[in-house]
Amino acid sequence: MTAGRPSDGTRPSGMRCDVAVIGAGTAGLVAERTARKAGAQTLLIDDGFAGTTCATVGCMPSKLLIAAANAAKSVRKAATFGIGALEPAIDGHAVMARLREERDGFVAATLRSIDEIPTGICVRQRARFTGRTTLALGDGTTVSAKAIVIATGARPSVPKVFEPLGDLVLTNESVFELPSLPESIAVVGAGPLGLELAQAFVRLDVDTEVFEQSDHVASLRDPDVAKEVKRVIGEELIMHFGVKLKATHDGDLVRLAWSGASSGEKSFARLLVAAGRSPELHDLNLVATGIGVDDRGIPTVDEATLQCGDAPIFLAGDADGTRPVLHEASFEGFIAGRNAAAYPDVRPIKRAAPISIMFTDPPLAVVGAPRSDEALTGLASYADQGRAKVDACNAGLVRIYADRDCGRLTGATLFGPAMDHIAHLIAWSIERGETAGSLLTMPFYHPTFEEGLKPALRQICKAVNASELDHVDEAAPPGA
Amino acid sequence: MTAGRPSDGTRPSGMRCDVAVIGAGTAGLVAERTARKAGAQTLLIDDGFAGTTCATVGCMPSKLLIAAANAAKSVRKAATFGIGALEPAIDGHAVMARLREERDGFVAATLRSIDEIPTGICVRQRARFTGRTTLALGDGTTVSAKAIVIATGARPSVPKVFEPLGDLVLTNESVFELPSLPESIAVVGAGPLGLELAQAFVRLDVDTEVFEQSDHVASLRDPDVAKEVKRVIGEELIMHFGVKLKATHDGDLVRLAWSGASSGEKSFARLLVAAGRSPELHDLNLVATGIGVDDRGIPTVDEATLQCGDAPIFLAGDADGTRPVLHEASFEGFIAGRNAAAYPDVRPIKRAAPISIMFTDPPLAVVGAPRSDEALTGLASYADQGRAKVDACNAGLVRIYADRDCGRLTGATLFGPAMDHIAHLIAWSIERGETAGSLLTMPFYHPTFEEGLKPALRQICKAVNASELDHVDEAAPPGA
Numbered sequence: 001m002t003a004g005r006p007s008d009g010t011r012p013s014g015m016r017c018d019v020a021v022i023g024a025g026t027a028g029l030v031a032e033r034t035a036r037k038a039g040a041q042t043l044l045i046d047d048g049f050a051g052t053t054c055a056t057v058g059c060m061p062s063k064l065l066i067a068a069a070n071a072a073k074s075v076r077k078a079a080t081f082g083i084g085a086l087e088p089a090i091d092g093h094a095v096m097a098r099l100r101e102e103r104d105g106f107v108a109a110t111l112r113s114i115d116e117i118p119t120g121i122c123v124r125q126r127a128r129f130t131g132r133t134t135l136a137l138g139d140g141t142t143v144s145a146k147a148i149v150i151a152t153g154a155r156p157s158v159p160k161v162f163e164p165l166g167d168l169v170l171t172n173e174s175v176f177e178l179p180s181l182p183e184s185i186a187v188v189g190a191g192p193l194g195l196e197l198a199q200a201f202v203r204l205d206v207d208t209e210v211f212e213q214s215d216h217v218a219s220l221r222d223p224d225v226a227k228e229v230k231r232v233i234g235e236e237l238i239m240h241f242g243v244k245l246k247a248t249h250d251g252d253l254v255r256l257a258w259s260g261a262s263s264g265e266k267s268f269a270r271l272l273v274a275a276g277r278s279p280e281l282h283d284l285n286l287v288a289t290g291i292g293v294d295d296r297g298i299p300t301v302d303e304a305t306l307q308c309g310d311a312p313i314f315l316a317g318d319a320d321g322t323r324p325v326l327h328e329a330s331f332e333g334f335i336a337g338r339n340a341a342a343y344p345d346v347r348p349i350k351r352a353a354p355i356s357i358m359f360t361d362p363p364l365a366v367v368g369a370p371r372s373d374e375a376l377t378g379l380a381s382y383a384d385q386g387r388a389k390v391d392a393c394n395a396g397l398v399r400i401y402a403d404r405d406c407g408r409l410t411g412a413t414l415f416g417p418a419m420d421h422i423a424h425l426i427a428w429s430i431e432r433g434e435t436a437g438s439l440l441t442m443p444f445y446h447p448t449f450e451e452g453l454k455p456a457l458r459q460i461c462k463a464v465n466a467s468e469l470d471h472v473d474e475a476a477p478p479g480a
Numbered sequence: 481m482t483a484g485r486p487s488d489g490t491r492p493s494g495m496r497c498d499v500a501v502i503g504a505g506t507a508g509l510v511a512e513r514t515a516r517k518a519g520a521q522t523l524l525i526d527d528g529f530a531g532t533t534c535a536t537v538g539c540m541p542s543k544l545l546i547a548a549a550n551a552a553k554s555v556r557k558a559a560t561f562g563i564g565a566l567e568p569a570i571d572g573h574a575v576m577a578r579l580r581e582e583r584d585g586f587v588a589a590t591l592r593s594i595d596e597i598p599t600g601i602c603v604r605q606r607a608r609f610t611g612r613t614t615l616a617l618g619d620g621t622t623v624s625a626k627a628i629v630i631a632t633g634a635r636p637s638v639p640k641v642f643e644p645l646g647d648l649v650l651t652n653e654s655v656f657e658l659p660s661l662p663e664s665i666a667v668v669g670a671g672p673l674g675l676e677l678a679q680a681f682v683r684l685d686v687d688t689e690v691f692e693q694s695d696h697v698a699s700l701r702d703p704d705v706a707k708e709v710k711r712v713i714g715e716e717l718i719m720h721f722g723v724k725l726k727a728t729h730d731g732d733l734v735r736l737a738w739s740g741a742s743s744g745e746k747s748f749a750r751l752l753v754a755a756g757r758s759p760e761l762h763d764l765n766l767v768a769t770g771i772g773v774d775d776r777g778i779p780t781v782d783e784a785t786l787q788c789g790d791a792p793i794f795l796a797g798d799a800d801g802t803r804p805v806l807h808e809a810s811f812e813g814f815i816a817g818r819n820a821a822a823y824p825d826v827r828p829i830k831r832a833a834p835i836s837i838m839f840t841d842p843p844l845a846v847v848g849a850p851r852s853d854e855a856l857t858g859l860a861s862y863a864d865q866g867r868a869k870v871d872a873c874n875a876g877l878v879r880i881y882a883d884r885d886c887g888r889l890t891g892a893t894l895f896g897p898a899m900d901h902i903a904h905l906i907a908w909s910i911e912r913g914e915t916a917g918s919l920l921t922m923p924f925y926h927p928t929f930e931e932g933l934k935p936a937l938r939q940i941c942k943a944v945n946a947s948e949l950d951h952v953d954e955a956a957p958p959g960a
Contacts, residue, residue, distance in 0.1 A: 054926065054927075059926055059927050060866070060870065060927060063867065063870045063871075063927055064870050067561055067870050067871050067872070068561035068562055068563065071554065071557065071558040071560070071561040071563050072558065072561075072563050074551065074554035074555065074558065075554065075555050075558050075563060075566065077551065078551040078552065078554065078555050078568060080551070080578070081547055081548035081551040081552075081575065081578060082548055082570065082571045082572075082573075082574030082575035082576075082577070082578055083548065083551050083552050083555060083568045083569065083570055083571070083575070084568060084569025084570070084571065085569075086555065086566060086568070086569070088558060088563045088564060088566070089563065089564025089565075089566070090562070090563055090564070091562045091563070091564065092562075093562075094562030095561065095562035095563070096562075097562070098560070098561060098562055102869060102870065105869070106866065325925070325926070326926035326927075327923060327924055327925055327926050330926075334951075334952070349951075352921070352922060352923040353923060354923075355923050355925050357925050386540070386586065387543065389582060389585070390540065390543045390544050390547050390582065391543075391547050392547070418898075418901055420925070420928060421898055421901035421902070421928075421929075421930070422901070423925065424905055424922075424923070424924070424925065424928075424930050425904055425905060425908065427922070427923050428905065428908070428909070428922050428923075429908070431922060431923075432912060441832070442832065442904075442907070442908050442911060443807060443832040443833060443834075443835050443904070443907050443908075443911075444807055444904070445805070445807055445835050445837050445900070445903065445904065446534065446539055446805070446806035446807050446810075447534075447539050447540060447543055447806075448900060448901075448904075449901075450901070450904050471814075471829075472814070
């Protein structure tokens with residue numbers, strides 16, 4: 001048995017520890033490590049130890065599918081630059097084989113980090129609460145802890161209406177196991193995950209259509225940017241908004257009928273549900289803890305401490321139903337692990353400006369606080385932006401939000417080339433209290449996509465009469 | 481005659497103004513506009529008004545050639561992702577036609593900005609000094625100004641040894657006029673311009689070799705990053721370092737013989753000289769001004785005021801022989817225009833952290849102060865970086881420099897995917913006095929290339945015992 005590998009062997013029927021962590025995903029792994037480094041005796045309880053959501057069924061395999069899709073797109077687009085007129089020859093088996101090979105490499109790296117956990121800490125069992133600080137494991141063992149971290153993650157929500165379709169329904173947990181690309185696919189949900197995968201499939205020659213119950217694309221609140229997202233993504237991909245679905249079997253296919261803002265019927269080889277993920281909390285018997293839960297059954301938690309009420313219970317990662325992205329799960333694991341080890345000396349820990357990125361082409365990033373009606377805004381289009389014209393990707397729209405007093409940045413909705421990178425610039429600037437004026441004194445290299453932010457920043461500067469405007473030349477450089 | 485268009489018509493034989501600007505490139509245009517907005521009566525003197533270096537023969541056409549080259553590379557690389565095995569069909573005429581069409585659009589935008597200058601300011605003449613504040617124009621007119629801005633730009637330096645080759649020798653001023661791609665090309669100089677164009681040509685199926693007199697690649701001071709640049713760029717492109725050249729005619733070709741670290745002989749269709757650019761100052765009769773010049777004939781100038789000694793003469797843009805990149809030229813135009821208008825109230829203006837980017841694939845960026853032996857350094861490789869593996873571009877090396885006291889960032893040499901974007905993050909962080917520790921508390925999205933900086937930042941943190949290390953989880957996220 002490798003040191004640290006989870007054991008199924010015999011154990012004492014009662015275990016004690018300082019901090020028990022339920023769930024060995026990103027948040028749980030960080031929480032356990034943080035608590036252990038703080039001197040706590042820890043247990044890490046998971047029934048699988050199979051790798052993180054990110055590595056197995058989330059960030060990494062989706063980015064791998066996108067990498068293949070963008071390669072196919074690049075082949076088609078090459079003619080724009082004078083490179084013949086080519087149709088990509090897409091080998092679905094090869095696409096999925098590379099995806100899984102690389103994905104498995106990332107999973108293996110996660111498993112190696114589990115191997116490095118000292119012996120006796122990993123416990124391969126299910127756990128349920130029997131009290132505020134006590135757990136019963138699947139094999140009957142009891143665990144008594146001074147504090148407990150819940151880091152059980154989330155699972156895709158599949159509406160009941162699709163359940164009769166059986167294996168024809170895919171989620172992010174099954175789609176990457178397809179041996180090859182399907183002939184056609186209906187994607188349910190126009191959120192970030194749905195659009196990432198739908199754009200990838202259509203670029204890989206899969207007949208793809210997106211169906212979304214609401215009118216919202218990518219959960220965007222900014223109507224102008226939303227319109228541009230629908231326009232640009234819609235040039236490649238058929239999307240139906242404001243529709244309700246009925247699904248039946250059609251031989252080996254899914255027969256989908258939609259109605260509402262539009263109506264129609266079509267058969268698809270598969271149906272991919274990307275309609276959100278729900279925290280995995282139902283098997284925990286949370287009622288035994290006495291902590292408060294909201295109407296979805298999610299414990300009410302202090303965002304700064306991750307403590308559930310006044311209990312020695314902490315909630316981290318996708319299990320809390322907010323910010324379901326890796327770097328937040330990781331940081332929440334840190335907060336929860338730190339506070340669980342220090343309990344009752346629980347301290348608030350400052351959260352960084354939120355970032356959410358949809359890795360479509362072009363990418364969409366939402367940074368900072370949600371749009372408020374009081375905010376000043378600056379808008380910039382990439383339709384005529386210099387570097388974007390050079391690279392024949394001149395589309396997109398960004399809106400930057402700032403407070404009315406001095407133009408201090410509060411958030412941004414960014415849709416356009418390189419916005420996955422530019423999101424970091426904006427988030428870091430929000431963290432540091434930069435204003436639109438102070439950013440205009442920063443170096444912007446030419447010709448870059450970063451320059452395309454300047455018109456939006458100037459609009460905010462003018463609205464607050466920022467003094468920095470006297471210190472920068474307002475004219476765009478040629479071609480910017 | 482359009483308002484503001486330069487006039488060749490009759491003018492009074494003596495003109496007076498507050499600020500005369502010589503040269504209507506990026507720096508000159510900004511200097512004139514800045515001085516005029518400050519209330520000065522201005523003249524903008526140029527013998528061509530043909531557009532800026534950036535738009536006509538610099539940034540924009542080179543990025544356009546690179547865009548085509550990267551499109552060809554994407555086609556070849558698609559097989560990695562399961563997208564057939566394709567050879568791009570490169571249409572040299574189409575590549576160059578698109579380049580010139582887009583380039584001409586950028587030039588037209590520059591010319592429109594000249595059209596917007598009020599009537600009577602643009603003077604289409606050559607100018608030479610007859611005193612500290614007096615100029616003689618080509619048509620005999622004299623100009624008397626309170627202050628003068630020199631913004632005459634730079635021209636490619638062509639070593640005398642190549643002069644007999646005539647039209648077979650290209651520079652950045654002629655290469656973009658080629659009707660189609662050459663069969664083969666020898667590129668002289670392994671600086672940023674030479675490598676950008678050489679990598680572009682080789683990706684466009686041009687038989688390309690690079691010849692560099694020194695051992696230095698891209699003028700890099702960091703030996704480890706330089707080695708990685710040579711290795712990665714060298715996988716596609718033959719580069720000869722430490723060689724001297726002899727060139728003769730071989731029918732319609734150039735026969736090149738090289739010796740030194742290696743030796744050989746080969747014929748090329750063309751020879752592209754990318755061995756630096758020299759300030760265009762020789763026709764100005766600077767001796768009449770009495771200002772000091774260095775051994776290259778470049779006036780000694782205060783970098784913070786751009787004033788030449790105590791004279792009412794200011795030097796901006798590529799004419800000063802430093803930082804020959806657009807955003808610096810533009811900012812220098814602002815400083816020179818501001819100070820020329822305010823003369824004698826000349827003020828130092830803070831310069832931003834320098835950035836220099838070579839838009840190869842992957843890009844190379846040098847940011848901040850040059851490497852010093854006293855600096856702490858942190859190193860990070862992209863060979864095994866998560867997102868880089870996803871996108872099959874896992875190569876590169878970055879080194880971040882920081883001061884020994886607290887790990888405050890002073891500079892970086894960045895070679896790897898998206899480093900053109902990451903250069904902005906680092907430059908802006910240097911501007912704000914961020915430390916390696918403070919940056920580790922910033923949000924890094926996953927999976928991104930930005931995460932790849934973290935190992936370098938952690939090394940610096942450890943060297944200074946940064947307290948932030950207690951507040952961040954040190955383990956990389958799975959796959960990062």
